[in-house]
Amino acid sequence: MTSEHQGLGSPGTVPGRRLVFLLALACGVGVANIYFPQAIVPLFADGLSVSPGRAATVVTAAQVGYATGIFLLVPLGDRLMHRHLIVVLLAITGLGLLVAGTASTLPVLVTASALTGAATVVPQILIPMTAGLVPDxxxxxxxxxxxxxxxxxxxxxxxxxxxxxxxLGWRAPYLVAAAVVFLLALVLACAVPTTTPPSRDRYPALLGAPLRLMIAEPDLRRSCLYQALIFAGFTASWTSLALLVTGPKYDLGTSAIGLIALVGAASMFCTPIAGRSTDRRGPDTVNLVCMLAVIGAAALLTTGSLGNTLGLIGLTAGMLILDVAVQSGQVANQARIFALRPEARSRLNTAYMTCAFLGGSVGSWLGVRAYTGLGWTGVCLLVSILAGLALTRHLIAYRTPGPRPEQTPDAAPIRG
Known part of the structure; x- marks a missing residue:
């Protein structure tokens, strides 16, 4: 067995198209549990007789829980059998959704949301697992x-x-989601291939491994930097977009933001194309195109300052390009890091996603302040500056002599 597939199972476990589609569906169901509460905050407030501000803590709890789960649970993907870990996490997610859907007080709902967020990190386990089951x-x-x-x-x-x-009321999404998650757990219990844990490290060593990997792997560091900067620009623009579209320049409702967001569905079809391009041309080339696309998107987004139909068209087109570039860049970054150490893909993904979420959080904070101080043009300038920093670092790496990621010799094992 080659080092690339060491500890992953036999060659017969290579997933076919149907299984890949099922795992993609599982990723969508998992991440949806973090985002659907955002749409029903006013319903929480009315149903539990609390202020909208207090009701919004439900969304915050889910996001904090998700970040915590990435740090504490995703590394277990290198230590435990994937099938068992995935099914257990889905079962906990289903229970959390069930408790949330029957909660009678806000503290119970907040606690259940945090539990659900922490357990619904299954997509971040499925992606590195599947990357280890397919050929280069x-x-x-x-x-x-x-x-x-x-x-x-x-x-x-x-x-x-x-x-x-x-x-049907605010409880219905939770109860329906719980039923879907329990059903998905049953299906994946049969469908996920049998894998052998690639690591025997104890849990404390697993938690410390992402930091050690960041120190040891230059390509992991730059992949994390790329996504943190680009994702920061992405969250800055989306956070500020709500202020722009609902403000006096456009005076539209939140439904307009939802329509603009739905245009981003095109990125669903672009990420597989980016993946095939990464396989053929390498992640560095795809990263370069994506960074240039983000800068171009920022320039197009400046038309949003016009405040008319042309400005709205520019906003929609710019956000579409930005969304495609961010998601396609993530494909390239993850392909790069998953090639570094086959035995530590979950821990590599933990380091990568933690940096991405930290960048996104900082981006939201910076975006609001740029909009408050300089208006929408300031936000577009911020996006271009962040992408420019990523591009500068990328060009330095591209011109530095040395082996490309796919030429790097086998690295030394991670020591606890």
Whole structure:
């Protein structure tokens, strides 16, 4: 057995298209549990007789829980059998959704949301697992397919939550989601291939491994930097977009933001293409195109300052390009890091996703302040500066002599 597939199972476990599609669906269902509560915050407030500000803590709890789960649970993907870990996490997620859907007080709902967020990190386990089950020349394409499912879950979650909540009340989305998650756990219990844990490290060593990997792997560091900067610009623009579209320049409702977001569905079809391009041309080339696309998107987004139909068209087109570039860049980044150490893909993904979420959080904070101080043009300038920093670092790496990621010799094992 080659080092590339060491500890992953026999060659017969290579997933076919049906299984890849099922795993992409599972990624979408998993991530949707973080996003659908955002659409029903007003319903929480009315149903539990609390202020909208207090009700919004439900969404915050889910996001904090998700970040915590990435740090504490995703590394277990290198230590435990994937099938068992995935099914247990889905079962906990289902229970959390069930408790949330029957909660009678806000503290119970907040606690259940935090538990659900922490356990619904299954997509971040499925993606590195699947990357380890496919040949090198399919890794980018398969990663892109799973990310397309992830994007679909993000896009449709708010529509699912808002529509069902408006029709049947705020509890309905939780209860329906719980039923779907329990069903998915049963299906994946049979469908996920049998794998052998690639690591025997104890849990404390697993938790410390992402930091050690960041120190040891230059390509992991630059992949994390790329995504943190680009994702920061992405969250800055989306956070500020709500202020722009609902403000006096356009005076539109939040439904307009939802329509602009749905245009981003095109990225579901672009990520598999980015994956195939990564397989053929390498992640560095795809990263370069994506960074240039983000800068171009920032320039197009400046038309939003016009405040008319042309400005709205520019906003929609710019956000579409930005979304495609961010998601396609993620395909390239993850393909790069998954090629570094086959025995530590979950821990590599933990380091990568933690940096991405930290960048996104900082981006939201910076975006609001740029909009407050300089208006929408300031936000576009911020996006271009962040992408420019990533591009500068990328050009330095591209021109530095040395082995490309796919030429790097086998690294030394991670020591606890």
């Amino acid at each position: 020349d399919r890794r980018g394409a398969v990663t892109g397919t799973l990310l397309s499912g992830l994007i679909g879950g993000i896009l449709l979650a708010r529509t699912f939550g808002g529509g069902l909540g408006q029709w």
